[in-house]
Amino acid sequence: MFWTLGMWDDVIGIAGGTFDPPSFWFDPRREVFARSKAPFVQLDMDESHETTASYAPVADDLTRLSGE
Numbered sequence: 627m628f629w630t631l632g633m634w635d636d637v638i639g640i641a642g643g644t645f646d647p648p649s650f651w652f653d654p655r656r657e658v659f660a661r662s663k664a665p666f667v668q669l670d671m672d673e674s675h676e677t678t679a680s681y682a683p684v685a686d687d688l689t690r691l692s693g694e
Contacts, residue, residue: 633680 629639656673657663659681 631680 628641631637631639654669655671656675657669657671658675658678660674661676663669
């Protein structure tokens, strides 16, 4: 449901997909790991990041995630 990040002690991440219907008590402003969202998902965010600088994958993305 939620997670914290060591680099931002004051930030709590909440998985938007855990809400049904997708209604929030706040306006989301940033998306991270946008590279793996479904092709039909279109979000109008202040910030959109394919990944994050602190992410160190142990393997390459699957082809189905890269759109190839």
